[in-house]
Amino acid sequence: MSNKVKCDNCGHVNPYGTQLCESCGKPLEEAAENKEVINMRYEGVARRSQTYNKTIVDKVWNFFSSVKVGIWLIVLTLLASILGTIFPQEMYIPPGEDPSIYYRDEYGIAGQVYYELGLHNMYGSWWYMALVAGLGISLLIASIDRVVPLHRALKTQRVTRHEGFLKRQRVYGKNKVSDKEEAFAKAKDILEKKKYKISEENGNLLAEKGRFSRWGPYVNHLGLIIFLIGAMLRFFPGMYVDEHVWVREGETQVIPGTGGQYYLENEEFFVELYDEDDETFGAAIERAGGPVVETFQTNAVLYEREAGGTVGAESDLTEIARQEIRVNEPMNVDNFSLYQTDYKLNEFSMMSFTMENRETGEALGQIDIDLYNPEDSYDLGDGYSVVISDYFPNFFFDDDGIPSTESRIPDNPAFIFQMHGPDVDDEGEYAFVAIQQNMDVFGENQYEMSFAGVETNNVTALTVRKDLTLPYIIVGGIIFMIGLVQGSYWSHRRIWLQYNGSEVMVAGHTNKNYQTLKRDIQSVTDETEIEMPADQTAEKEEKELDEKIESTKE
Structure with a gap:
């Protein structure tokens, strides 16, 4: 819509939908018919969302500029965030655990439902990201929809305002004075001492203070938008890493999140305990009921893979x-x-x-099984061999009595062995062997597997973190706090002193805390012949209260 509204008082051309002339303040169109106190929240400017509603772009703009839509997006985002904290997110469950099994076993039916609904990995889900993005878009559009016309109106305003504008301010009054020049000069001096910025035009005065506070909410919005951008960037590859890696002594592992560029070797890991005989810590250790760890340390070597090298090839790694x-x-x-x-x-x-x-107890051969990378079969010579038919690193029987594993970590290893020898058929004999368990699977066996020994090592757990989004979050938070302080501790105050024939009109407006504004005006009226203007809103409310009291008496 391209219609413009020209003010017949000052000739300023206003955008369509403007209620108060941006220059002189004269009420326009339907605003001129309303005699109530003017709503000065946006200076009567034309907001795009209130004047355009034809195209798809207009409808999308109007939807996201709505405060109600913004509130609903905030509520939905908060509710979704709360749901994500009912149980731990997938990144916080023990490494190596199958999420579909872990949530069911740890939290029962509720955990299984939690997993099936995808809430276990909620903060990276498309719908949660869509909520955050929608909230950011709403903040951006709502801010632009209001701050651009507001800035234009405040920048365009003149000192001399239309009488209809002044009369409909909340604080307004007029009276005759014997010497207008002297009264205005005293008023100017008093207000300048109170840090007001004074503008003059045709002998009229505009005293203004704290205009910057009007931008506080929009600075808030800018900070929130930057903060949300930082939060969303966490789900872009390479921007944020928070993972765990377990490295055994003597082992070299790729560092998660580095794309195979960096590797870490655990040369040695050790734990130091507090000395129980130390008088300083003896009492504390006794209260703890056992040894207390003083420190644990990994002696690590960092490697970088050479450019073009094969991922995982140790010969391509440079310390x-x-x-x-x-x-x-x-x-x-x-x-x-x-x-x-x-x-x-x-x-x-x-x-x-x-x-x-x-029968004879004769040893036919020994096999050594790497619990992290077991071989499929082991040849013992003389026609004897052993095949690992199944391997359960962390063995347990499920609800149906079937052997299964809780994780890939060999905390409770169990095997189903298939044993072959010259005295048995091609199918061999089967045996189930776990810690303190050794049983035949099919009838009596001629052969058996006996435990011969175990080797252990120490394992270190390292958290790998990378956060390139932190500067965005910090900057966004700082800007948000600046806007909060800016809009909370200051107010935009304006006082108009204007000639009207033989009378002086006084009007005042502030976006909050009218008592402070009235005290500033009182300081002028106490030193001049100008009378204290009335608070029209307070008088109206008092009158309505009196009428209500009278009606109840009748």
């Missing part, structure tokens, strides 16, 4: 750093930080079994 990683003493590399967070002592790494003749 770039060595460091002792302790709690609160991370290793830092290329925006990544590796924190010491957990450990596991004496984890099973290798188990040995001997294949024996059950």
Whole structure:
């Protein structure tokens, strides 16, 4: 819609939908018929959302500029965020756990429903991101819809305002004075001492103070938008990493989130305990009921893969750093930080079994099984061999009595062995072997597998963190707080002193705290012949209250 509204008082051309002339303040069109106190929240300017509603762009703009829509988006986002905290998110469950099993076993039916609805990985889901994006779009459009016309109106305003504008301010009054020049000069001096900025035109005065506070809410919005951008960037590859890696002694592992560029070797891991005989800590250790860890440390070597090298090939790795990683003493590399967070002592790494003749007790051979990478079969020679038919690193029987595993970590390893020898048929004999369990699967066996030994090692747990979004979040938070202070602790106050023939008109407006504005005007009226203007809103409310009291008496 391209219609313009020309003010017949000052000739200023206003955008369609303007209620008060941006220059002289004269009420326009339907606003001229209303004699109530003017709503000065947006200076009577034309907001796009209130004047355009034809195209799809207009309808989308109007939808997101609505305060109600913004509130609903905030409520929905908060509710969704609360749902995501009922149970731990997938990133916080024990490493190696199958989420579909973990949530069901830990939290029952509620956990299974939580998983099936996708709430276990909610903060990275498309619909949660859509809510955050919608909230950001709503803040942006609502701000532009209001701040642009408001800035234009405040920038365009003249000192001399239309009488209809002044009469419909909340604080308004007029009276005769014997010497208008002297009264205005005193008023100017008093208001300047109160830090008002004075503008003059044709002998009229405009005293203005704290205009910058009007932009506080929009600075709030800008800070929130930057904050939300930072939050959304966390789900873009390479911007945010918060993962865990377990590295066994002597093992080299790729650092998660680095795209295979960096590797870490755990040369040694150790734990130091407080001395129970130390008088300083003896009482505290006794209260703890057992040994207390003083520190745990990983002696780490950092490698970088050569450009063009094969991922995982140790020959392509170049050592770039060595460091002792302790709690609160991370290793830092290329925006990544590796924190010491957990450990596991004496984890099973290798188990040995001997294949024996059950009747004679003769040992037919030994197999050594790498619990993290077991081979499919082991040849013992002389026609004897063992095949691992099934392997359960963390064995348990499920509800149907079927062997299963809770994770890939060998905390409770169990095997189903298929044993072959010259005295048995091609199908061999089966045996189920777990810790303190050794049983035939099909009838009596001629052979059996006997436990021969175990090797353990220590495992360190490191948290890998990278956060390139933190500057956005910090800047957004700082800007938000600036806007909060800006809009909360200051107010935009304006006082108009204007000639009207033989009388002086006084009007005042502030976006909040009218008592402060009236005290400032009172300081002028106490020193001049200008009379204190009336608070028209307060008088109206008092009159309505009196009428209500009278009606109840009748």
